[in-house]
Amino acid sequence: MAQSFNQYYQHIRQQQKREGLLWSGAILLVYLYSGHIAEFDWLVIWHGIPHFFDYIAEILPILHWQNLFADGHTKGSLAYWGYRLHIQIPLLGQTIAVAIAATLFSSILAAIAAFPSANNTNTHRGCRYILRTVAAFCRTMPELAWAVMFVMAFGIGPIPGFFALALHTFGAQTKLFYESVEVASDKPVRGLRALGATRIERMRYGLWPQVAPTFYSYTFMRLEINFRQSTILGLVGAGGIGQELMTSIKLDHFDQVSMVLLQIILVVSILDFLSGKIRTYILQGGQHV
Structure with a gap:
């Protein structure tokens, strides 16, 4: 009995190793072919590495220790570096406000749409298909394309x-949310x-x-993504x-780029x-964190 089990175990292990090698080889071939189609060239990377930090070096401000805390008219001072802060900070606040508003609005809609979109909520098939199609369309269009429109x-x-x-957040969040609903346990529902x-x-x-902690995690993660995306949309x-x-x-104000x-x-x-x-505060029910 023990010998037959050992033989069966070794047979399964060998089969898994063969399948693993086959899948690894297939993925490697796809990877190499993709690099060939994309014209990936190691020589370009090798010649470009020494210049990787050139732009960073160019945008760094020129600060002088003796003038560091001088007024805004003195070159080499912190005040001179941040002479446009009175314009930039309100714009930064506007970006944060847009990211928060878009994230909250779309996440609430996505949370509502996620339940009828899931396969395990006994929603009408046509309704589920429509919601999934709308969500897929919203997330398929890049934020930049939506912004231009x-x-x-x-x-x-x-x-x-x-x-x-x-729109893009609604599409992405709806997919993440209804997939979370689908993997939830059906015992409480029954x-x-x-x-x-x-x-x-x-x-x-x-x-x-069951899904509320996951919804909260995805929403907070999306807020960070949306803030970064909102800076790109400003372009x-x-x-x-x-x-x-x-x-x-565009104006080659490199010190302001770094700011x-x-x-x-x-x-x-x-x-x-x-x-x-x-x-953490929400998931722990308001306890001290």
């Missing part, structure tokens, strides 16, 4: 950025069904407590700090820290 319709400003982020609960009640009390006229970044790049990038890095870091704290 809305800039053409509404003009330059934060409104195109809001709609572009909201228990509620046996007690005569309605479909809405089964979703509310059987599925929502096509969707307002915010991205528009200031594009202007600085804007520094502000973006700081805000992303703060958002990452705060979102982690808020997520």
Whole structure:
């Protein structure tokens, strides 16, 4: 008995190794072929590595220690480096506001649409297909494409950025949310069904407590993504700090490029820290974190 089990185990192990090697070889071939089609060239990378930090070196501000804390008219001072902060900070606030508004609006809609989009909620097949199709269309269009369309319709400003982020976020969040609903345990749902609960009640009390932590995590993660995307959307006229970044790049104001990038890095870091704290606070039921 033990010998037959050992033979069976060795046979399965060998089969798994063969399949693993076959899949690894196939993936390697696809990878190499993709590199060939994309004209990937190691020589280009080798010659380009020494110049990788050239642009970073160019945008670094010229600061002089003896003038570091002088007024804004003295070159080499911090004040001279940040002479446009009174313009950039309101634009940065506008970018943050657009990212938060788009994330909250689209995530709430996605959370509502996720339950009828899932396969395990007994939703009508046609309704589920329509919701999934709309979500797929919204996330298939890049944010930049949406932004260009809305800039053409509404003009330059934060409104195109809001709609572009909201539509793409709705599509992406809906997919993530309904996939989370589909992998939730159906035992609470069956228990509620046996007690005569309605479909809405089964979703509310059987599925929502299971998927709520995942929904919150995806929402906070999406907020960070949307802030970074909103800076990119500013490059096509969707307002915010991205528009200031594009202007600085076009006018070769390299010191202001570094100032804007520094502000973006700081805000992303703060958002990452705060979102982690808020997520932990919510998931622990308001306990001290």
